[in-house]
Amino acid sequence: xxxxxxxxxxxLVKQFDNVTILDGIDLDIRQxxxxxxxxxxxxxxxxxxxxxNALEPVQGGEILLEGEPVAAGGKNLPRxxxxxxxxxxxYDLFPHLTVMDNITLSPRKVQKRSREDAEQEARxxxxxxxxxxKEKSYPRELSGGQKQRVAxxxxxxxxxxxxxxxxxxxxxxxxMVREVLDVMLDLAAQGRTMLIVTxxxxxxxxxxxxxxxxxxxxxxxxxxxxxxxxxxxxxxAGAFLNMFTFESVRA
Amino acid sequence: xxxxxxxxxxxxxxxxxxxxxxxxxxxxxxxxxxLSIPLGILLGILMTRKNRVLRAIxxxxxxxxxxxxxMVLLFLVFFGTTRALxxxxxxxxxxxxxxxLWGTAEMSDLVRGALISIPKxxxxxxxxLGLTKAQMHLYIIxxxxxxxxxxxxINLITRMIKTTSLVLMIGVxxxxxxxQQIIEANRxxxxxxxxxxxxxxxxxxxxxxxxxxxxxxxxxxxxxx
Numbered sequence: 001x002x003x004x005x006x007x008x009x010x011x012l013v014k015q016f017d018n019v020t021i022l023d024g025i026d027l028d029i030r031q032x033x034x035x036x037x038x039x040x041x042x043x044x045x046x047x048x049x050x051x052x053n054a055l056e057p058v059q060g061g062e063i064l065l066e067g068e069p070v071a072a073g074g075k076n077l078p079r080x081x082x083x084x085x086x087x088x089x090x091y092d093l094f095p096h097l098t099v100m101d102n103i104t105l106s107p108r109k110v111q112k113r114s115r116e117d118a119e120q121e122a123r124x125x126x127x128x129x130x131x132x133x134k135e136k137s138y139p140r141e142l143s144g145g146q147k148q149r150v151a152x153x154x155x156x157x158x159x160x161x162x163x164x165x166x167x168x169x170x171x172x173x174x175x176m177v178r179e180v181l182d183v184m185l186d187l188a189a190q191g192r193t194m195l196i197v198t199x200x201x202x203x204x205x206x207x208x209x210x211x212x213x214x215x216x217x218x219x220x221x222x223x224x225x226x227x228x229x230x231x232x233x234x235x236x237a238g239a240f241l242n243m244f245t246f247e248s249v250r251a
Numbered sequence: 252x253x254x255x256x257x258x259x260x261x262x263x264x265x266x267x268x269x270x271x272x273x274x275x276x277x278x279x280x281x282x283x284x285x286l287s288i289p290l291g292i293l294l295g296i297l298m299t300r301k302n303r304v305l306r307a308i309x310x311x312x313x314x315x316x317x318x319x320x321x322m323v324l325l326f327l328v329f330f331g332t333t334r335a336l337x338x339x340x341x342x343x344x345x346x347x348x349x350x351x352l353w354g355t356a357e358m359s360d361l362v363r364g365a366l367i368s369i370p371k372x373x374x375x376x377x378x379x380l381g382l383t384k385a386q387m388h389l390y391i392i393x394x395x396x397x398x399x400x401x402x403x404x405i406n407l408i409t410r411m412i413k414t415t416s417l418v419l420m421i422g423v424x425x426x427x428x429x430x431q432q433i434i435e436a437n438r439x440x441x442x443x444x445x446x447x448x449x450x451x452x453x454x455x456x457x458x459x460x461x462x463x464x465x466x467x468x469x470x471x472x473x474x475x476x
Contacts, residue, residue, distance in 0.1 A: 078383045088375070092373060
């Protein structure tokens with residue numbers, strides 16, 4: 001393992017009722033790297049992210065975060081999870097709490113930070129994503145894009161070592177996708193370590209240091225975005241990427 | 252007044268005695284409610300655990316307590332334990348035990364229902380933020396479950412208050428028993444006393460339970476906003 005590796009997966013195997021979802025995944029994510037996972041529905045990319053955060057138990061292989069094993073049911077799990085930020089497709093803000101309380105709950109209760117300290121940082125982060133005026137709102141008063149930006153802030157305030165994004169724009173109306181992707185581009189520019197699952201190919205190309213193509217539970221191909229998008233080496237990656245381009249119907 | 256048999260009410264200390272009886276009924280039900288709610292929350296959380304053995308035991312407990320008429324339970328605890336275990340329980344203690352056992356069972360099912368109605372993602376995003384299981388329940392799951400629970404559990408509380416009318420069967424002198432005693436004592440002078448006294452008992456139960464129902468409606472409305 002290289003010294004600046006944040007996340008390391010070794011031979012990860014995940015099965016649901018004897019159906020193999022992840023079939024031996026090896027992956028290293030370096031400090032500051034933005035890796036984007038693409039692939040057809042059901043290829044296991046979302047499951048991979050969920051396994052990294054131990055939301056799904058794995059049947060084989062290991063997950064190391066800064067050299068420490070991440071395992072479902074482990075005693076240190078809540079502590080290790082603080083280092084792994086995750087944003088979900090369905091935002092999953094806590095509906096009974098205001099935006100401010102959604103964001104400050106975990107720093108206050110998990111990291112035992114003072115309310116003043118947590119709220120001050122929350123305000124800075126909210127300003128950064130353009131939601132300064134929403135701190136007293138409840139999630140139901142926000143649009144999808146606003147909710148997702150709050151969810152990102154809620155993750156960032158924990159100062160995670162790696163950020164996982166699981167199709168975070170898939171549930172959004174098209175006009176709200178951009179505002180969320182802009183926040184993610186900003187995070188990438190700050191040098192954050194990110195692992196992103198997305199169907200937004202243009203975004204993947206713009207944000208990624210490395211693109212990983214998965215199919216049927218395996219990593220089929222990986223490489224720099226320009227190489228993989230323009231000159232895929234494998235037939236499967238080529239066929240998948242082809243689905244996102246349209247030939248003109250007029251000759 | 253004579254025709255309705257309400258005159259009996261104002262003879263001597265009759266009305267105060269009735270209120271005393273109501274006090275006994277309310278004392279039994281409120282102690283039982285105070286015990287049933289935390290115990291029910293605990294069992295309800297346990298019922299959502301994956302452990303099959305634990306779930307089966309709790310299910311059996313719930314179904315047994317629910318199927319058995321409360322009166323049978325009262326007899327079982329009051330008379331049964333005396334014979335079988337040699338316990339000398341007084342009627343009120345036996346009643347509190349029975350109503351707590353029953354209330355806990357009903358409450359646990361309400362809690363379980365409220366918990367499983369909370370989307371899986373709420374648990375996952377709480378976990379992903381590094382909250383421990385206890386913190387997740389305390390700050391995320393229970394507050395949401397409580398909002399769904401309040402109207403249902405208030406309904407349970409009024410049911411428990413009403414069902415305490417059975418405890419007279421094991422010799423507890425609660426409001427209905429007092430009413431019966433007053434009716435018996437005045438059978439000759441006020442033959443219509445039965446109507447007046449039971450009407451009063453009805454009103455006393457109504458006055459006890461109606462504000463609770465109103466509160467439930469209010470809370471439900473305020474949570475929705």
